[in-house]
Amino acid sequence: MHDVRLVRERLDDLREAMRRRDALDALGPQLDRCEGLERERRLLIQAVEERKAARNAGSQEVARRKRAGEPADDLIASGRALGDEIGRLELELGDAERSLATILLEVPNITLPDVPAGDESNNVIVRSWGDPRPSEGVRPHWDIAAQYGLFDLERAAKISGSGFAVFRGAGSRLVRALLNFFLDVHTREHGYEEVWTPVLVNRGSMTGTGQLPKFEDDAYKIADDDLFLIPTAEVPVTNLYRDEILDGAELPKAFTAYTPCFRREAGSAGKDTRGILRMHQFDKVELVRYCAPEQSETELATLLGHAESILQRLGIPYRVKLLAAGDTGFSSAKTYDLEAWAPGVGAWLEVSSCSTFTDFQARRANIRFRPAKGEKPRFVHTLNGSGLAFPRTLACILENYQQPDGAVLVPEVLRPYVGSDRIG
RNA sequence: GGACAGGUGGCUGAGUGGUUGAAAGCACCGGUCUCGAAAACCGGCGUACCGGCAACGGUACCGUGAGUUCGAAUCUCACCCUGUCCGCCA
Numbered sequence: 001m002h003d004v005r006l007v008r009e010r011l012d013d014l015r016e017a018m019r020r021r022d023a024l025d026a027l028g029p030q031l032d033r034c035e036g037l038e039r040e041r042r043l044l045i046q047a048v049e050e051r052k053a054a055r056n057a058g059s060q061e062v063a064r065r066k067r068a069g070e071p072a073d074d075l076i077a078s079g080r081a082l083g084d085e086i087g088r089l090e091l092e093l094g095d096a097e098r099s100l101a102t103i104l105l106e107v108p109n110i111t112l113p114d115v116p117a118g119d120e121s122n123n124v125i126v127r128s129w130g131d132p133r134p135s136e137g138v139r140p141h142w143d144i145a146a147q148y149g150l151f152d153l154e155r156a157a158k159i160s161g162s163g164f165a166v167f168r169g170a171g172s173r174l175v176r177a178l179l180n181f182f183l184d185v186h187t188r189e190h191g192y193e194e195v196w197t198p199v200l201v202n203r204g205s206m207t208g209t210g211q212l213p214k215f216e217d218d219a220y221k222i223a224d225d226d227l228f229l230i231p232t233a234e235v236p237v238t239n240l241y242r243d244e245i246l247d248g249a250e251l252p253k254a255f256t257a258y259t260p261c262f263r264r265e266a267g268s269a270g271k272d273t274r275g276i277l278r279m280h281q282f283d284k285v286e287l288v289r290y291c292a293p294e295q296s297e298t299e300l301a302t303l304l305g306h307a308e309s310i311l312q313r314l315g316i317p318y319r320v321k322l323l324a325a326g327d328t329g330f331s332s333a334k335t336y337d338l339e340a341w342a343p344g345v346g347a348w349l350e351v352s353s354c355s356t357f358t359d360f361q362a363r364r365a366n367i368r369f370r371p372a373k374g375e376k377p378r379f380v381h382t383l384n385g386s387g388l389a390f391p392r393t394l395a396c397i398l399e400n401y402q403q404p405d406g407a408v409l410v411p412e413v414l415r416p417y418v419g420s421d422r423i424g
Numbered sequence: 425g426g427a428c429a430g431g432u433g434g435c436u437g438a439g440u441g442g443u444u445g446a447a448a449g450c451a452c453c454g455g456u457c458u459c460g461a462a463a464a465c466c467g468g469c470g471u472a473c474c475g476g477c478a479a480c481g482g483u484a485c486c487g488u489g490a491g492u493u494c495g496a497a498u499c500u501c502a503c504c505c506u507g508u509c510c511g512c513c514a
Contacts, residue, residue, distance in 0.1 A: 045474055049483045056483090059495040063442040072494080079494030245434095245471095374453065377471080 001104055001364045007034045017110035020117035020325040030103045037100045044093040048086055055082040105207070106214045109360040111325040112334045122324035129308065130317025132341040138402055140344035141395035142275040145171060147406065148424050150398075151276060163265065163280035165391070170423045174397070174410075175283065177417030178390050179258050182285040182310060186387060190306045192256035192287060197236035199259055200227045205239040208365030210331030210357075220262045220280075229262035233286035234384045239365055241290065245377045246369040252291035252299055256387065259284065276391040277349065283390040289383045292369065293359065296381035300356045304336050307352040307387045313413045316396045317341040319348060333358040336385075340392065344399035349392040354385030 006014055014031055018024040058079045065072040116122040145151050150171025156164040167175050186192040206212040206228050211219060220229040230236060237255050246253070261284050272278035287306055291299045304320070311318045323335045332355035339348035359379040362368070368377035401409045407424030415421050 042474070045483085049474065052484090053482060055494075060443070062494055066442080076494040081494095083494075374469085 001360065002107060002110075003363065004038060004100070004104070007031075007038045007100075007104075011035055014107070014110070017325075018107070020111060020115075021108060021328070022119055022326040023108065027107060031107070034100060034103055037096050037103075041093065041096045041100060044089055044096060048089045048093060051082050051086050051089070055079055055086065058082070102213075105364075108330045109210075109333045109357065111328055111332075112356075112358075115322070115328060115334050116324040117326075118324050119326040120324060123327055124322045124324075126320045126322050126336070128317070128319035129312060130315070130341070132317045133343045133400055135343045135346040137404075138343040138399055139406075140275065141342070141398040144344070144398045144402060144406075144408060145275075148408070150174070150423070153276070161280070163278070165276050165279060165281075170418075170420075171394075173418055174394060174414070174423075175390055177414045178388075178393060179283070179285065180417050181414055182387060183256060183258060185310060185313070186256040186285070186287060186306065190254075190256075190287075190309070192254045195237060195240070195255050195257045197233065197240075197257055197259060199230050199236070199262070201230055201235055201239070202227055205235055205242070205365075208242050209235050209238050209361050210329075210364060211235065214330065217266050218264050220264060230259060231263045232261050232384075232386075233257040233259040233284065234288060237286065237288040238361055238367075238382050238384065241367045241380075242365040244367060246290065246367070246380065248292065248369045248371040248375075251369055251380065252289050252295055254290075255288045257286050257288070259286065275345070275395060277345075277395065279391060285387050285390075287354075287385050287387045290367065290369075290380045291383070292371070293378070293381050296356050296358060296383065299381070299383050300334065300336075300354065303383050303385045304338075304354045307338055307354055307385050310388050311338065311340055311351070314393070314397065314411045316393075316400055318351070329353075329355065331355075331357050331360050333360065338386075338388070340396045342392075342396050342399050344402070345395070349396060351388045351392045351396070352386035354383070356381060356383045 002014065011031060011034075015024060015028065018027045018031070058075050062072045062075050062079070065075070116124060148171075149169050150167065152166040152168055153164075156166040159166075183194055187194050200222065203212060203226055206219065211228075211231060219231060222228070236259070237257050240255070260281055262281050263279075265278060265280060268278060276282075287303055289299050289303055308318070308320070318338050318340045321337045321339055323337060328335045335353055335355040337350050338352035338354070340351045342349050358381050361382045362379040367380050367382070369380050370377050397411060397414075398408050401411060403409060403422075405424075407422050410418045410421050410423065
């Protein structure tokens with residue numbers, strides 16, 4: 001959510017930001033409406049407060065006269081008239097504020113100046129790591145998994161539906177290994193505090209991080225209780241400090257969490273239908289950081305480095321992609337995707353997405369910090385990134401570590417967790 | 425799910441419908457005293473919005489939302505949360 005002052009003072013900047021996202025056609029008229037609504041809102045606030053001040057003064061005088069035993073019927077009558085008027089004006093004010101909020105809650109964040117404008121064709125590969133293994137002779141992960149019984153999509157479809165997976169045997173053990181390996185690295189070497197959170201969250205949390213109101217159709221919802229299954233651990237972890245004021249000396253704060261993630265993938269029909277590349281439920285270890293605005297630039301680099309470190313330890317070649325404004329998520333101001341090489345499917349798979357949200361989420365979730373004693377609270381900056389998503393990482397491991405005899409070597413760093421050095 | 429008891433400022437904790445943004449204490453900040461510190465004493469100490477260059481003025485906020493009233497922390501209703509007991513349950 002944007003500061004209303006942006007509408008008042010820098011509406012052109014907001015328009016330009018939407019243009020860079022290729023969203024001006026859709027949002028331009030809405031922004032124009034905001035300008036009028038904002039003006040109307042302020043006039044109504046002034047009108048209401050003026051009358052409230054008069055009513056308060058009148059009430060004081062009523063109290064004084066009653067104590068003095070004097071009549072106050074005239075003041076009570078004028079107070080009642082003021083009250084009626086205030087009621088009417090407040091209805092109008094409520095309408096204006098709701099209309100304004102409805103629009104503003106659906107305006108995406110402003111991307112940073114170094115984010116390229118336009119759609120995904122303007123994404124930039126900023127660097128890459130490792131030597132991508134040629135695809136020749138490498139089977140896709142679903143073939144490997146079928147041979148060694150690593151996961152069972154047919155039975156998952158029977159018990160849940162398409163887009164769900166049952167991992168079994170060595171496959172299940174690999175998932176558990178990823179979970180422990182990722183969390184161990186982030187807590188022991190990268191300085192994150194580990195948290196284990198609910199995966200069912202309320203509407204306020206989903207709105208705080210920006211999934212709602214615009215993307216309600218993408219989320220699994222428990223209608224009876226107005227709860228949502230989290231699409232990412234970003235939601236519960238970022239909302240940890242919703243409506244709080246943090247001590248500036250504590251910043252930056254860093255959290256890592258393992259959670260399952262649930263996505264309806266509405267609009268993704270027909271994409272990545274083979275294997276486990278796009279699931280309704282998948283597992284992920286997430287990294288979340290809170291920092292002061294001045295730190296967020298370096299914090300993003302730090303976060304990205306932590307995610308990259310996992311791929312390097314696993315020995316999986318990857319590339320770092322800076323997303324163009326039009327490809328950048330709703331709440332994000334700047335996003336780097338980490339794409340790992342999957343020789344079997346012959347594609348770069350997005351295994352992590354690292355973003356800074358500047359103060360966009362903090363404003364929605366009301367997360368502030370006090371820079372120093374006696375100073376005014378300011379909004380924090382929030383960042384998050386996957387470190388990493390399990391299914392695609394698993395696919396990359398199977399395909400990169402496939403041996404000529406068909407077996408799969410277990411990456412060195414995972415061996416203590418898996419308990420063996422090969423599958424097959 | 426049922427029955428009680430509660431939800432007030434960073435914390436503890438008062439608060440008869442009418443100078444209550446809210447007593448008091450703690451914590452915190454500044455000052456006096458001191459060689460320094462502690463103690464004592466004095467003063468300060470919430471957030472947001474509206475207007476104003478500013479000084480400052482105004483409005484709102486005592487779990488949330490409605491309602492009664494000239495006026496609500498205080499009365500009414502609904503909801504949420506916490507605690508305790510019962511039921512159920514991994």
